[in-house]
Amino acid sequence: MESTYVQEFKVIGGDFLRAGQVSTRIKSILKDIGINHSIVRRISICAYEAEMNVVMYAQRGKILFSMNPRKTHITVEDEGPGIEDIELAMREGYSTATSEMQEMGFGAGMGLPNIKKNADTFHISSVVGKGTKLQIGVMI
Amino acid sequence: MTLRGIVQKLDLIPLGGTGEQNLDKKVTGCYASDLLSDVMANSKEGNIWITLQIHANVIAVATLNDLTGIIFVNGRKPEQETLEKARDKNIPLFMSKLQTYELAGKMYQLGII
Ligand SMILES: Nc1ncnc2c1ncn2[C@@H]1O[C@H](COP(=O)(O)OP(=O)(O)OP(=O)(O)O)[C@@H](O)[C@H]1O
């Protein structure tokens, strides 16, 4: 049996002050155990963009980070408005960020496309009015 | 070039006790952008980052990308939370009186690409 490391984090919608804490934590776990730099970077990008989307668009969310000697997996599940047209949301440049968020440098519409680009496996599902779930896998 | 060299050559103003112990780190290049996802996608480890974003989220971006420091342009001063987080994460912060275009140009002339 392969040993698996699992940790769960909570994310609060609208909390821009704590935003980025979970992805920073995941990065430091990976760095501490000596995972290859470029892989740490890819996982960090995925975790950060997913975490920020929960902060920006949802009420609250959970991030489940798990890892075994071959791969890491991040599941991000939120309670929020959901996404009506996933294909559109995945398009580079598409964003519904508010002008306040844009002023802070969010809303380039690059988050989801960059998660997809950096993940080895990526799955997104959403129910309008309920929430969104991302499943991201990166091989070590 | 080291961070110290860049700070001296470009007259950067170090901000409140952030990351002095990093001044001997080598700067691998520079990235100038105010869009956080763009910096996440395109900056490289060891880069110094030029931006006018002064809120605390820049620290997570710099930490996640192992950037050597952040330079706020147009004389913009960071928010208090930004300074606190920078101290906590050991990210050096600087201010420049110049605008992004001018500062990036000078950086390029120094051979930082
Ligand atoms: N968790 C979510 N809940 C609801 N809507 C979402 C969620 N994640 C993304 N979206 C929608 O998909 C759009 C595109 O997301 P994406 O992360 O690619 O870009 P962005 O967040 O707008 O900008 P950036 O990530 O570059 O700062 C968002 O503007 C939003 O409309």
Ligand SMILES: [Mg+2]
């Ligand atoms: Mg996003």
